[in-house]
Structure formats: structure tokens, C-alpha cells
Amino acid sequence: MAKFDEAVGPLDRYMQVLELVATFPGVLTLADVSSLLDLPKTSAHRLLKGLVRAGLAKDSVGGRAYQLGDRLLRLLHATADDGWIAALARAHLQELTDATSETCYLTRLIGARVVVAISISPDVRWRSYVQPGIEMPVHAAATAKAIIAYQSKAVLAEATSGDLPLLTANTRNDRKWIEQELATVRSRGHATCIGEIDEGLAAIAVPIFLSDRRVFYALGMTGPLQRIMNEQLPDRLTALRNVADVLGKSLSIGEKLKSKDVAAK
Amino acid sequence: MAKFDEAVGPLDRYMQVLELVATFPGVLTLADVSSLLDLPKTSAHRLLKGLVRAGLAKDSVGGRAYQLGDRLLRLLHATADDGWIAALARAHLQELTDATSETCYLTRLIGARVVVAISISPDVRWRSYVQPGIEMPVHAAATAKAIIAYQSKAVLAEATSGDLPLLTANTRNDRKWIEQELATVRSRGHATCIGEIDEGLAAIAVPIFLSDRRVFYALGMTGPLQRIMNEQLPDRLTALRNVADVLGKSLSIGEKLKSKDVAAK
DNA sequence: GACTTTCGTTCCGTTTTCCGGAACATTATT
DNA sequence: AATAATGTTCCGGAAAACGGAACGAAAGTC
Structure with missing residues (x-):
């Protein structure tokens, strides 16, 4: 001893x-x-x-x-509240939510898990809640796919190592399908979740690229299936993409470094 | 810079x-x-x-x-939850509360402030709540008096340096009176609060002595004035004193050190 | 599947800091 | 006022941290 x-x-x-x-x-x-x-x-x-x-x-x-x-x-607060990241993103999320009347949220990669950092729900009756702090199922959630699609093999392996429960009839958990789904995400630049977590709910998500093309965060929007998967989809994806680009610049570690360097001189 | x-x-x-x-x-x-x-x-x-x-x-x-x-x-949790101290004291507090049907609680000294660590309320209609985490007014609360009475002059000075609000008609905040009150606490071994925080509420408290006679914690009991200040008072003080002695032995830093030493050999 | 690049790790001589006894300063206690 | 205890500074010997160079181990590339 x-x-x-x-x-x-x-x-x-x-x-x-x-x-x-x-x-x-x-x-x-x-x-x-x-x-x-x-x-x-x-x-x-x-x-x-x-x-x-x-x-x-x-x-x-x-x-x-x-x-x-x-x-x-x-x-302690840095991890609990997501500190400056939350402050940065909240206003953008609010705008998105106001414009679309759907729940918008920011998720982040922690280790090999994807958890919700901030979530803003619209002020309408029929809405879906996304609880900050909860973990997103890697094989089903749009935001999780949007992040994991851009991670190394090691992270992917760890993320898909545990049980991947079949949450609805639409959920798939075979590794082959997942890899293909992630390839699709990479090629078209956004991820979807069509009733894979809850029967009637859909979600779309885009990754947030840092200046070195790495992805730690994703921006998502969720709501009833027929309110998401319709002719508004392209516009909403564009809106998400635009916000993601803005946040990507602000969140970028490279930028953070640069400001430190400037401050040092 | x-x-x-x-x-x-x-x-x-x-x-x-x-x-x-x-x-x-x-x-x-x-x-x-x-x-x-x-x-x-x-x-x-x-x-x-x-x-x-x-x-x-x-x-x-x-x-x-x-x-x-x-x-x-x-x-980080050690300070937030009071860690092992809470675990130790909770069972004892529950017993006290069950036996007396009054709210019993443990307070601790942090710097020159006295805050509530754990509080157990009885399962009766007419009870008073004591919120864990809140600060006790040094010049009025029984548990605060029970702790401050045994501190050095430096701590006393800091504790009474701010505003000491007159919460009810019974509250006193002149330094002279406080010193005398604390002397009384020392001589009879327990502290009281008779309508000094809320008109109809009273509280009694005893200090918890560590093995080196220092006091960091106090044990308190509070309830409606007429339910506290009656012929049951001596028995209840004895009950508090007994629990305080038990906790004193367990909480004692000396004991903690000793167990470490034993583990080391 | 071999190559190239990047990332994480080990090695080791130089340099810097830590370590803790002794003396000093400062506050409580008698 | 004297005494005891506590907090602080000093400093030489000891033990690290420091970081360049070289080495393994992956990921990405062709």
C-alpha cells in the first residue's frame, strides 16, 4: 500500500x-x-x-x-456550461428557432460521445424537447451522424463499440449500414434522422467545421416528420449551413490561438 | 500584458x-x-x-x-456536496428528526461564514424549512452562534464586519451584545435563537468539537417557538449534545489523520 | 499493400526549480 | 510584558523539469 x-x-x-x-x-x-x-x-x-x-x-x-x-x-463551469461556446451560439440558435419555429440545438463531441450543449425550443404547442446534457445515439441522431462522419477510425470504433439499440422500426444498427450512412453524410454535407429515434420525429443536422476542417460540433433542427421533410428542407439546410459557417469561424481553435498570439505581442 | x-x-x-x-x-x-x-x-x-x-x-x-x-x-464535488461529512451526519440527523418531529440540520464554517450543509425536515404539516447552502446570519442564528463562539478573534471580526440586519424585533446587532451572547454560548455549551430570524420560530444548537477542541460544525434544531422553548428543551439539548459528540469523534481531523497513518503502515 | 506523413513516445545532457532545515517576523495567549 | 505559537524568508544541496533529437506507431495516400 x-x-x-x-x-x-x-x-x-x-x-x-x-x-x-x-x-x-x-x-x-x-x-x-x-x-x-x-x-x-x-x-x-x-x-x-x-x-x-x-x-x-x-x-x-x-x-x-x-x-x-x-x-x-x-x-468546473467550463465543462458544465460549455462556457464561451454557449454564449456564442445561443443568439444564433435563437434566430434559427424564431425563423423556423422548430427546435434548434448545438451538440458537441466529448470523447467518442455526442452530447447536447444548447437547445432552443420554439414557443409553439407542438414541439419536441431536446434536453441539454443528454447523449445522442450515434447510429440514429442527425447531429451525432454529422459529427461522427468526420472523426478518425479510432473514434468511430469506440463510438459504435457499445450497444446500439433499435429505438424504432426505422432504426438500423448494422455497422455496414452505418458506414454507408456516414459516407452519405460526408458526400452531401448534412445528416438526417427520419423517425429513427421517435416514430413521428425527424431531424436534420450539419457539421461545424473548424479552420483545420475538423468537426467537434454540429447544428441540428428537429420537429414532426411532415414539418421537416417537405419542400422547405433545402432552405432550412441552407440556413443551418450559414450559421454553421459563422460558428465555425468563431469556434475555431485556430482563431482562438491567433487572438492569443496577438495578445502576447 | x-x-x-x-x-x-x-x-x-x-x-x-x-x-x-x-x-x-x-x-x-x-x-x-x-x-x-x-x-x-x-x-x-x-x-x-x-x-x-x-x-x-x-x-x-x-x-x-x-x-x-x-x-x-x-x-469539485467535495465542496458542493460536503462529501463524506454529509454521508456521516445524515443518518444521525434523520434519527433526531424522527425522534423530535422538528427540522434538524448541520451547519459548517466556511471562511468566516456559516452555511447549511444538510437539513432534514420532519414529515408533519407545520414545519420550517432550512435550505442547504444558504448562509446563516451570524448574529441571529443558533448554529452560527454555536460555531462563531469558538473561533479566533480574526474570524469573529470578519464575520461581524458586514451589515448585520435586524430581521425581527428580537434581533440585536450591537457588537457588545454579540460578544456577551457568544460568551453565554461558551459557558452553557449551547446556543439559542428565540424569534431572532422569524417572529414565531426558535432554534437551539450545539457546537461539534473536534478532538483538538476546535469547532467547524454545529448541529441545530428549529421549529415554532412554543414547540421548542418548553419543558422538552433539556432533553432535546441532551440528544443534540450526544449526537454532536459522536459526530465530533467521526469528523475529527485527528481521527482522519490517524486512519491515514494506519493505512500507511 | 508499400509509401509518406503525421502523431505519440523515449532518451538524455543541461538547466532550472524544488526541497526543507534554520533563523526571522508576526500574531495570539498568559 | 513575557511566552508560545504561527506565518514567512533565506539559502545550499538535491532532484526535478526542460526540450532537442531520435525512435516507434498510426493515419492517410497512391
Whole structure:
């Protein structure tokens, strides 16, 4: 069994201190940390101040106690709320929803799963809800297809490794069909879901390309089958494509990098 | 303006990488991190693996992408849910509530504020709610008095530095009175709140002493004034005291340390 | 299926930082 | 006022982090 204060990596000692601070926020003194972790107080002091400098902890009660810092909390919110991405996309999604009276949403790739980041529902009676945070079935959802179609083989393999349930009579889960469906997505530039999740519901989706042509996000629109799969379809796809292009430019990691570089000079 | 990749502390580079991982969970490759942070790929590699070893990040899609690790999520939940403390105390609080049919709750000191950690309400019509997470007024709440009475002057000063609103006709906020009230708490071992927050509500509370006599937590019971301030009071205080002693032993940092030491040998 | 490119990993000498004992400064306690 | 405890700075020896170069392992290409 590993000794408690044996660090398993360069960060481990910091993390042990931070865990202590998290467990007893705002009440632990330097001496406590020192004795609990069996560290020389000099080292405990250095570690604590290191955490404070990095924004992971902060002084409390005039430097005689420590609590979790803002940076750590920001880190949590970054994943939970999708941070700046949500802020960027929300206005665009609202516009799309207002123009079409259908539910529009943004999904993102996390690992090999596709989850809903933001969703805006129209203010009409007959609408479908898309719950932020839920995972989209890779073999059925339009937004999932739109993203997975542009991923590496490794991601595709992992995404289709589990059970792929047949949700309706229209759902297909044979790997051969999926590959072909994804090829179709790539060739025509958008994905569809025609009653593959719910009998009467359809969805269309387009991938959002970053500047290096990679795809982490997709934009989707869903509603009753006959309201989606009709003569308005081409116009709506164009609208989605336009928004996706705008978002692609903003979301692009390349752009983000560039702004950082400019700021650095 | 500070250059982006200029580390302000030993942890800063790690944090920058971690923030990137948090923003694009499960999709960033080593090469991305390297180019975005303008690091040699060797360094990016070392930093990422360091994060993984420390449990702050973890491999995704077979080591070709990274996402937030379990340790970080545990850390963030530790403060939000009160972790093991909540698990420990909940059963005891339930017993107290069942026996008395009053709302019982555990509060904790965070910095110089006292907040509700867990609260159990009885299953009767006429009950008072205590919302977990809310802050207790230091000059009025029984649990707050029970904790603040045993803090250092620095904490007391910070706790009473802001506005202390007069919530009812019974509330007092002159510093002189507060000091005297806290002295009373210390001498008789429990705190009361007699209509100082809501006209008809009273509360009693006892501090939970850790093995080194410090106080971070308090146990409280609240209900309509006439149901609290009657001949049952002594028995209920005894019941609270007993539970507080049990929890004190379990919560004690000393105990926690000891168990770690045992595990280490 | 062989080739090319890209990505992730290991190696290792140099450099930088960390480590923690001792002394110092600063606040509570008697 | 004296004493004890806590937080902070100093600094030489020790131990890492650092990153260029070279090496394996995939993905994409023909």
C-alpha cells in the first residue's frame, strides 16, 4: 500500500493539499496542513502559496486559512456550461428557432460521445424537447451522424463499440449500414434522422467545421416528420449551413490561438 | 500584458493545459495542446501525462485525446456536496428528526461564514424549512452562534464586519451584545435563537468539537417557538449534545489523520 | 499493400526549480 | 510584558523539469 504522502507525480503533493482545502474550506491553517500531510511547515507553506498563485486556492480570513480559488470553479463551469461556446451560439440558435419555429440545438463531441450543449425550443404547442446534457445515439441522431462522419477510425470504433439499440422500426444498427450512412453524410454535407429515434420525429443536422476542417460540433433542427421533410428542407439546410459557417469561424481553435498570439505581442 | 505561456507559478503551465482540456473535453490531441500553448511537443506530452498521473485528466479514445479526470471531479464535488461529512451526519440527523418531529440540520464554517450543509425536515404539516447552502446570519442564528463562539478573534471580526440586519424585533446587532451572547454560548455549551430570524420560530444548537477542541460544525434544531422553548428543551439539548459528540469523534481531523497513518503502515 | 506523413513516445545532457532545515517576523495567549 | 505559537524568508544541496533529437506507431495516400 502506498504511503499517503508519497507523491505519484509532480502534481500529487499539490493535489493532496488541495483536497484537504476542499474538504475543510476556509478553516485549515498552515499548521493543520503541515501536520495532516506530515510535511515540514516550510513545504506546506510553499505548496499552499503555490496553489494560491495558480488561482486554485485563495486566502481566507486574512491569510490564516485557505479555500478553493476561482480558477478551479471556473474550470468546473467550463465543462458544465460549455462556457464561451454557449454564449456564442445561443443568439444564433435563437434566430434559427424564431425563423423556423422548430427546435434548434448545438451538440458537441466529448470523447467518442455526442452530447447536447444548447437547445432552443420554439414557443409553439407542438414541439419536441431536446434536453441539454443528454447523449445522442450515434447510429440514429442527425447531429451525432454529422459529427461522427468526420472523426478518425479510432473514434468511430469506440463510438459504435457499445450497444446500439433499435429505438424504432426505422432504426438500423448494422455497422455496414452505418458506414454507408456516414459516407452519405460526408458526400452531401448534412445528416438526417427520419423517425429513427421517435416514430413521428425527424431531424436534420450539419457539421461545424473548424479552420483545420475538423468537426467537434454540429447544428441540428428537429420537429414532426411532415414539418421537416417537405419542400422547405433545402432552405432550412441552407440556413443551418450559414450559421454553421459563422460558428465555425468563431469556434475555431485556430482563431482562438491567433487572438492569443496577438495578445502576447 | 502578460504573455500567455508565461507561467506565474509552478502549477500554472499545468493549469493552462487543464483549462484547454476542460474547454474541449475528449477531442484535443497532444499536437493541439502543443500548438495552442506554443509548447514543444515533448513538454506538452510531459504536462499531459503529469495531469493524467495526478488524476486531473484522463485518456480518452485510446490515449489520443484527453478529458477531465475523476480526481478533479471529486474535488469539485467535495465542496458542493460536503462529501463524506454529509454521508456521516445524515443518518444521525434523520434519527433526531424522527425522534423530535422538528427540522434538524448541520451547519459548517466556511471562511468566516456559516452555511447549511444538510437539513432534514420532519414529515408533519407545520414545519420550517432550512435550505442547504444558504448562509446563516451570524448574529441571529443558533448554529452560527454555536460555531462563531469558538473561533479566533480574526474570524469573529470578519464575520461581524458586514451589515448585520435586524430581521425581527428580537434581533440585536450591537457588537457588545454579540460578544456577551457568544460568551453565554461558551459557558452553557449551547446556543439559542428565540424569534431572532422569524417572529414565531426558535432554534437551539450545539457546537461539534473536534478532538483538538476546535469547532467547524454545529448541529441545530428549529421549529415554532412554543414547540421548542418548553419543558422538552433539556432533553432535546441532551440528544443534540450526544449526537454532536459522536459526530465530533467521526469528523475529527485527528481521527482522519490517524486512519491515514494506519493505512500507511 | 508499400509509401509518406503525421502523431505519440523515449532518451538524455543541461538547466532550472524544488526541497526543507534554520533563523526571522508576526500574531495570539498568559 | 513575557511566552508560545504561527506565518514567512533565506539559502545550499538535491532532484526535478526542460526540450532537442531520435525512435516507434498510426493515419492517410497512391
